[in-house]
Amino acid sequence: MASPTAPTIDASGISAPSYAEVLNYLQQQYRSIYGADTYLGNDSQDGQFVSLIALAISDANAAFIAAYNSFSPNTAQGNGLSSNVKINGIRRGVSTxxxxxxxxxxxxxxxxxxxxxxxxxxxxxxxxxxxxxxxxxxxxxxxxxxxxxxxxxxxxxxxxxxxxxxxxxxxxNASTAEPGAPVETDSALRQRQKFSVALPSRTVLEGTTGAVESLTGVTRVATYENDTKITDANGIPENSISLVVEGGDVADIAQAIANKKTPGTGTYGTTAQQVIDIYGRPVTIRLFRPTYQAMTVAIALKALAGYSSVVGTAVQQAVSDYINSVLIGGGLSGSVEWADAITAANSVPNSGTFKLTSLVISGPGGSGSPDVVLAFNQAATCTPASVVLTVT
Structure with a gap:
């Protein structure tokens, strides 16, 4: 039988008793040896001694759990995560x-x-x-x-x-510069590891996307395929693919696309890069860099009891963060969504101190109705200062 103070590994993972549970067990065992009336309060020497032992066991359990979790990219941290992702052929991004x-x-x-x-x-x-x-x-x-x-x-x-x-x-430069980044965070590396497993995928398009996603410096990718015999609504020619890539080195991106795409598949985009195939022949790969659309937001709030400027600042940040997180091209909806912006505004701490009475999102082409539509190669940007609050 497993010790009541030790970690346990079962089908659901690893678990361990809490410090309080360990302390209670040791106190019971101590009293079974020295008598049920033994005083083990925090102000007694025996009580403090038992507490120290319980703390040492609890700390050891925590170390065991951390070691167990370090074997999975979903739960590993720091150097442990950096080691795990090497299995997928990627490494943590350094500061750039x-x-x-x-x-x-x-x-x-x-x-x-x-x-x-x-x-x-x-x-x-x-x-x-x-x-x-x-x-x-x-x-x-x-x-x-x-x-x-x-x-x-x-x-x-x-x-x-x-x-x-x-x-x-x-x-x-025909496009804006991609800003440098600090050392890649654990959460960002986990996300990139998830994309990297698409490299040996069931479809070539998934593999191409995964190859580009795993490149150092690449932050967002939108992939489009036109497998018809006519030019599609986005202007992508027949039997072609088009990737819109944010960040990364254009030469590395073009090489990754060339390595993964099938023979005869064309590439479409405004950025052209020449790569050399395995036979020494030059091949031109085309792709898009995202065109950034600066968004502004006008929000009207009715202040309730407890409202302060701190809450208003949190609303501005939350709405700005939502807009910056929208996928290139707006994802499935193809837009910056009005309803999602409202959800972001109402999700801040102390949201009960205000009532949101109106929210209007505007892009370079004017205000949305109420969503702001993005072209397939456009990305939305917004700063907290561009979220203007009117509080009554």
Missing amino acids: SSQVDLDVVGQAGTVITGGIARDVNGKNWLLPETVTIPPAGVITVTATCATTGEVSASVGQVSIIATPTRGWQSVT
């Missing part, structure tokens, strides 16, 4: 610098070695070690900011050639 896709224009055949572009704020962006201008005269590469941390760059701001090279004519 901001990245931006640059269109490098120049004379065909020009080789740029150690190239650096500079933005209007004086920040340097490092091109790949070697960039060769193809016959088309333009190539898209992913540059990394020389300054670590969250460095932003809007469209067209990275436009200065910091290392002049004969044949390199111009540089610009």
Whole structure:
């Protein structure tokens, strides 16, 4: 029979008695030895001694449970989780610098070695070690900011050639920079591990998505397939796939798509990247970077007893967080949903101190009716400051 103070492993997992249960058991055993009238209060030496033993057993049980849980990516933490996900061929993301896709224009055949572009704020962006201008005269590469941390760059701001090279004519960014990130959190790594198991999936499309999701720096992916003989409503050509990818290196993303897609399947997008197949032939892979749609929200609240500005700030943050969490293209609904924004606002602590009387979401094209529709390659963004409260 298992000890009443030890952890137990059964079909439902691992469990252990609480500190109070361990202490009660030890006190019973102590009294069975020294007499039922033995005083074991907290102010007695014997009571304190038994409490110390109970605490040591409880701490050991907690360590056993943590060790048991470390074998599963669903419950492991820290280094244990980092070790687990290696089974899936991925690793925890380290802190990163901001990245931006640059269109490098120049004379065909020009080789740029150690190239650096500079933005209007004086920040340097490092091109790949070697960039060769193809016959088309333009190539898209992913540059990394020389300054670590969250460095932003809007469209067209990275436009200065910091290392002049004969044949390199111009540089610009057609999309905004992806900000740098801190060390990947446990929750984010678990999510990426879940996507990574799609690599050996039953369908090629799932495998392609999983391969891209597992790349370092990739934060969101939306995958579309047109298996018909005509161009679909999103403009995707016949027998083609289209991936909208946020974050990550464009060369790595293109390589992952090329490795997974089936022969004869076309790729569609505004960002083109050339990769070399196993036979040494150049293949152009196309994809989209998300186009960001800044959202504003107007909320009217009726203050009730206990309402304070702290509650209002929480509402602004909750609604902003919801909008930023909406999938690229709006997911199944294809929109930023009005009802979900209301749910987010009413989910804050002390929500009983106000009554929400109206909520209007607006995008670049105007206010929703009431949802704001997103195109398949668009992503919604919102800051707490863009959530305007009117409190009466």
